[in-house]
Amino acid sequence: MTTALIGQPVSRVDGRQKVTGRATYAAEFEVPGLAHGAIVRSTIAHGRIASINSVAAERAAGVVAVLTHRNAPRLAYRPHKGAPDPDVGERLHMLQDDQVNHQGQPIALVIAETLEQANHAATLVRVSYTSETGTTDIERIEPVLPTQKNDQGQVRPPETRRGDPEGALAAAEVKVDYTYVIPRENHNPVEMHATIAAWDGDRLTLWDKTQWVHNVADEIAAVFGIPAENVRVVSPFVGGAFGSGLRTWPHVTLAALGARVARRPVKVMLSRREMYYGVGYRPHTVQRVALGASRDGRLAALLHDGYQETSTYEEFSEALLNASRFLHSCPNVYTRHRIARMNVHTPTYMRAPGEASGIFALESAIDELAVALGVDPVELRLRNEPEQDEFKRLPFSSRSTRECYRVAAERFGWSRRTAASRSMRDGRWLIGWGMATATYPMNYAPASAMARLLPDGTAEVRSASSDMGPGTWTSMTQVASDILGLPIERVKFTLGDTRLPRAPVHGGSMTMASVGSAVQAACRKAREDALTRGGANDVTEAMRRLGQPVEASVDVQPGDASQRFSMHAFGAVFAEVAVDPDLGETRVRRIVGAYGAGRIVNPKTARSQCIGGMIGGIGMALMEHSVVDGRNGRVPNANFAEYAVPVHADAPSLMDVIFVEEDDPHVNPLGVKGVGEIAIVGVAPAIANAIFHATGKRIRELPITPDKLL
Amino acid sequence: MNNIQYVAPQSIDEAVAAMAAANGTGRVLAGGTDLLIQMRAGVVSPGIIVDVKKIVEMTTIDETSGGYRIGAAVSGAVIGEHARLKKAWPGVVEAINLIGSKQIQGRASAGGNLCNASPAADSVPALVAAGAIVTVQGPKGRRDVPVEKIHAGPGRTTLQPGEIVVSFTLPARPAGSSDAYLRLIPRTEMDIAVVGCGVSLTIQNGTCTAARVGLGAVAPTVLLVEDAAKALAGSRLDDKALEAAAAACRAACKPINDKRGTIAYRTKIAGVLLKRAAGIAAERAGRK
Numbered sequence: 001m002t003t004a005l006i007g008q009p010v011s012r013v014d015g016r017q018k019v020t021g022r023a024t025y026a027a028e029f030e031v032p033g034l035a036h037g038a039i040v041r042s043t044i045a046h047g048r049i050a051s052i053n054s055v056a057a058e059r060a061a062g063v064v065a066v067l068t069h070r071n072a073p074r075l076a077y078r079p080h081k082g083a084p085d086p087d088v089g090e091r092l093h094m095l096q097d098d099q100v101n102h103q104g105q106p107i108a109l110v111i112a113e114t115l116e117q118a119n120h121a122a123t124l125v126r127v128s129y130t131s132e133t134g135t136t137d138i139e140r141i142e143p144v145l146p147t148q149k150n151d152q153g154q155v156r157p158p159e160t161r162r163g164d165p166e167g168a169l170a171a172a173e174v175k176v177d178y179t180y181v182i183p184r185e186n187h188n189p190v191e192m193h194a195t196i197a198a199w200d201g202d203r204l205t206l207w208d209k210t211q212w213v214h215n216v217a218d219e220i221a222a223v224f225g226i227p228a229e230n231v232r233v234v235s236p237f238v239g240g241a242f243g244s245g246l247r248t249w250p251h252v253t254l255a256a257l258g259a260r261v262a263r264r265p266v267k268v269m270l271s272r273r274e275m276y277y278g279v280g281y282r283p284h285t286v287q288r289v290a291l292g293a294s295r296d297g298r299l300a301a302l303l304h305d306g307y308q309e310t311s312t313y314e315e316f317s318e319a320l321l322n323a324s325r326f327l328h329s330c331p332n333v334y335t336r337h338r339i340a341r342m343n344v345h346t347p348t349y350m351r352a353p354g355e356a357s358g359i360f361a362l363e364s365a366i367d368e369l370a371v372a373l374g375v376d377p378v379e380l381r382l383r384n385e386p387e388q389d390e391f392k393r394l395p396f397s398s399r400s401t402r403e404c405y406r407v408a409a410e411r412f413g414w415s416r417r418t419a420a421s422r423s424m425r426d427g428r429w430l431i432g433w434g435m436a437t438a439t440y441p442m443n444y445a446p447a448s449a450m451a452r453l454l455p456d457g458t459a460e461v462r463s464a465s466s467d468m469g470p471g472t473w474t475s476m477t478q479v480a481s482d483i484l485g486l487p488i489e490r491v492k493f494t495l496g497d498t499r500l501p502r503a504p505v506h507g508g509s510m511t512m513a514s515v516g517s518a519v520q521a522a523c524r525k526a527r528e529d530a531l532t533r534g535g536a537n538d539v540t541e542a543m544r545r546l547g548q549p550v551e552a553s554v555d556v557q558p559g560d561a562s563q564r565f566s567m568h569a570f571g572a573v574f575a576e577v578a579v580d581p582d583l584g585e586t587r588v589r590r591i592v593g594a595y596g597a598g599r600i601v602n603p604k605t606a607r608s609q610c611i612g613g614m615i616g617g618i619g620m621a622l623m624e625h626s627v628v629d630g631r632n633g634r635v636p637n638a639n640f641a642e643y644a645v646p647v648h649a650d651a652p653s654l655m656d657v658i659f660v661e662e663d664d665p666h667v668n669p670l671g672v673k674g675v676g677e678i679a680i681v682g683v684a685p686a687i688a689n690a691i692f693h694a695t696g697k698r699i700r701e702l703p704i705t706p707d708k709l710l
Numbered sequence: 711m712n713n714i715q716y717v718a719p720q721s722i723d724e725a726v727a728a729m730a731a732a733n734g735t736g737r738v739l740a741g742g743t744d745l746l747i748q749m750r751a752g753v754v755s756p757g758i759i760v761d762v763k764k765i766v767e768m769t770t771i772d773e774t775s776g777g778y779r780i781g782a783a784v785s786g787a788v789i790g791e792h793a794r795l796k797k798a799w800p801g802v803v804e805a806i807n808l809i810g811s812k813q814i815q816g817r818a819s820a821g822g823n824l825c826n827a828s829p830a831a832d833s834v835p836a837l838v839a840a841g842a843i844v845t846v847q848g849p850k851g852r853r854d855v856p857v858e859k860i861h862a863g864p865g866r867t868t869l870q871p872g873e874i875v876v877s878f879t880l881p882a883r884p885a886g887s888s889d890a891y892l893r894l895i896p897r898t899e900m901d902i903a904v905v906g907c908g909v910s911l912t913i914q915n916g917t918c919t920a921a922r923v924g925l926g927a928v929a930p931t932v933l934l935v936e937d938a939a940k941a942l943a944g945s946r947l948d949d950k951a952l953e954a955a956a957a958a959c960r961a962a963c964k965p966i967n968d969k970r971g972t973i974a975y976r977t978k979i980a981g982v983l984l985k986r987a988a989g990i991a992a993e994r995a996g997r998k
């Protein structure tokens with residue numbers, strides 16, 4: 001019997017808990033004897049703490065302790081690198097010395113009975129600094145090649161060359177050569193980061209907002225010099241993260257440190273403002289893209305030279321240029337990735353890190369080329385559709401770009417587009433239609449899961465994954481129910497606890513592939529075991545007969561498919577904008593996205609992901625910008641009044657998401673590619689291209705605010 | 711943080727006395743949608759908070775021989791539900807109702823919007839265009855002031871220590887009058903005006919016989935643009951008059967560059983919004 005739950009639009013199994021407020025988020029756990037920690041942050045970007053006076057803070061009402069580099073315990077800080085940590089460099093060590101490396105760096109922790117008392121006392125800590133020269137102005141930094149050659153197994157070579165790109169560019173009949181700038185953006189999930197730490201001897205429990213419980217345990221164990229088994233991390237619900245919960249940030253260490261000194265549980269919760277100084281961001285990028293083509297629109301040269309900001313203490317780099325090496329066919333390609341080291345805190349992965357930014361530049365440039373050639377933008381892409389991954393020289397495991405262009409264009413009504421800019425109107429509004437290609441790699445990492453069948457015909461399935469919003473709770477329950485042949489209500493899936501089998505980081509769009517494959521394998525094994533031992537061909541009946549639990553644990557490993565195939569999800573995004581020619585304001589009216597992302601386990605939650613990505617893309621295109629003060633690294637708009645993200649009224653009334661049929665046997669046992677990140681890729685360039693079509697103005701610096709259009 | 715006192719007097723006299731006793735550390739609390747945020751951010755730290763929401767005169771709307779008296783602490787939501795006020799002064803009401811969201815509307819007052827003295831305060835240009843008179847009471851008694859005289863600069867007012875804004879009075883005006891308020895914000899909702907423009911006018915037999923124009927977010931204070939009003943008054947609101955009024959608005963602008971808009975952009979938009987707001991007000995006044 002099969003219930004065929006995979007592929008069904010199942011509603012969130014945790015939906016009721018969430019909307020009724022019964023889902024418990026990190027800051028909400030009730031831990032007896034809890035004290036509150038408030039972080040004092042540096043007000044300079046680079047230098048040393050000359051003096052720090054905490055007497056007044058210590059005397060303030062309710063204060064339990066004030067920790068600074070002068071009195072904080074020395075910590076082990078054993079080497080530790082989790083997958084999201086940059087290969088080169090070292091994390092900041094909390095309260096271990098007088099060094100200040102960035103604006104807003106934690107320099108003291110005040111612990112008090114109440115949050116208000118802690119916050120107040122934190123204002124009483126007096127600090128003086130010896131400033132050292134440094135810079136937080138990316139325009140004044142000469143970027144350099146990174147030391148690291150590799151990052152997380154994904155090859156990100158600083159420089160690549162095939163053919164003779166410069167020669168081909170010089171000889172090209174038609175060329176475009178421009179620079180694209182994307183400012184720093186912050187993740188801004190709705191839930192602020194928070195950690196509650198409680199010690200019991202040398203055992204520590206952390207209730208944390210994280211995308212990877214095991215890495216938190218590993219890192220905190222390394223920091224405190226204790227075995228990782230001694231650290232339990234609990235994180236059942238995450239109120240959005242977009243990558244801000246990938247690494248283990250300083251406030252987690254501070255909560256644990258505070259709890260150790262105070263000898264009682266301590267909670268540290270970041271304010272919205274602090275979210276701009278301590279949990280990473282999408283780095284500012286500057287990218288030159290030069291394209292050369294023949295008159296008939298064949299790409300002859302592609303040069304993509306980009307750099308991004310990073311800190312002075314870690315070399316963060318993202319996959320800015322990866323797609324340029326294989327998305328379109330081109331014999332002569334040069335890419336160079338550099339970093340600008342600044343006195344800022346280390347950026348991190350933010351939804352489609354690298355791809356979202358790199359593809360904005362690439363797909364804007366392709367559109368510019370289409371205009372220069374007088375060729376339809378879809379047609380230009382079709383003319384340069386590659387037969388294989390020309391960088392890796394491997395076939396694609398599957399690639400549905402043609403189908404995505406066709407389906408999305410049809411749904412959008414692209415054939416009714418008139419090519420000239422400013423040629424379409426609706427009353428006083430200028431209408432523009434634009435499109436872009438999207439891609440994101442299929443990532444798949446080792447994962448484990450446990451399935452336990454009970455005599456009453458229910459099942460418990462576990463893996464220490466995370467669900468920052470995509471619907472992991474639901475999709476894993478679906479996979480398990482499907483394999484076990486049990487109704488969904490009889491399967492209980494659990495995630496978000498280091499006591500569960502280890503899962504990879506909940507990022508890189510690989511949870512469905514990795515954890516899903518582990519859940520699938522564990523359930524298969526348990527089911528076969530139950531059927532054989534119970535002598536029945538139905539799990540419920542077999543378990544009734546058996547009368548005792550059946551348990552199966554598995555570890556899944558990616559095979560060698562990545563040696564044989566280039567594996568990516570692909571998509572096409574079409575956008576309609578309306579621009580008021582007198583005010584320069586842009587409204588996105590429609591977005592249609594078609595994606596070839598392998599098998600779609602839950603079309604309902606997958607669609608939600610894509611809609612979220614589209615709205616995020618609107619933010620990237622039109623609004624988001626963390627302003628960085630070039631003198632001191634301060635972010636003057638570190639709040640929701642001044643850092644604009646799209647509100648509901650900014651969401652187009654029509655967001656159409658299409659998943660094209662794709663049966664890819666190579667990627668992973670479940671045949672999925674992941675949709676979480678490709679969902680934002682291509683949206684910003686589609687909008688920028690549509691704005692060009694509407695207005696005739698090419699804006700190469702995001703966000704495209706009204707003043708840039710007048 | 712320590713020792714903040716809170717009082718909620720029933721009368722204006724008591725409120726004024728409480729403010730006087732506070733020796734400059736008193737703060738009026740209306741909806742609190744600015745004050746509480748500023749307190750949390752550590753920008754203000756009052757010694758005593760004087761909540762005025764229990765004072766009848768400050769929380770009610772009265773009709774006064776053709777005009778209206780709006781208590782300074784009446785919430786936006788209550789104002790938006792006052793059908794006759796809305797009909798008489800649609801521009802003032804829409805400006806107040808643009809403040810924030812549903813939740814904010816349940817709290818925010820026009821008095822708070824004015825006294826917070828943001829140059830981008832949405833209700834103020836509309837109130838300036840409407841010719842609203844502000845009644846102020848303080849230790850030295852009551853006085854009436856034109857609304858445009860209240861702002862002194864970003865975050866600063868001409869109110870004397872201990873003075874409280876009691877109410878706004880919108881004058882009676884002839885048939886054929888109406889008003890409108892428009893603002894430009896970079897996103898569709900919940901944002902701070904890059905430019906705001908209020909226009910109030912009277913039209914008789916197709917000719918504009920009286921006009922007032924208020925401009926927000928283009929100078930340190932909300933502006934009364936008399937030259938724009940002059941360009942409109944006496945005209946038939948033809949393109950030439952509208953362009954002259956738009957030019958007067960642009961000339962009045964003394965904006966800053968910031969993340970939300972450049973000087974050039976704000977200046978240009980002031981003219982565009984003037985034309986559009988004048989068009990809407992004229993339509994409402996019954997032209998055609």
Ligand SMILES: Cc1cc2nc3c(=O)[nH]c(=O)nc-3n(C[C@H](O)[C@H](O)[C@H](O)COP(=O)(O)OP(=O)(O)OC[C@H]3O[C@@H](n4cnc5c(N)ncnc54)[C@H](O)[C@@H]3O)c2cc1C
Pocket residue numbers: 737738739740741742743744745746747762782783808809810811814817818819820821822823824825826830831832833873874875876900901902903
């Ligand atoms: C989410 C959000 C969105 C917002 N959106 C907008 C917007 O779109 N447009 C806009 O203009 N503003 C906006 N604001 C700002 C704010 O809501 C408005 O300025 C509102 O009108 C303030 O009114 P209040 O009654 O809440 O004032 P309060 O916060 O109570 O008071 C504001 C200030 O005025 C003083 N004060 C209040 N009443 C009096 C009085 N009668 N006499 C003397 N002094 C007084 C207070 O002491 C304080 O200094 C927004 C605020 C938030 C939080």
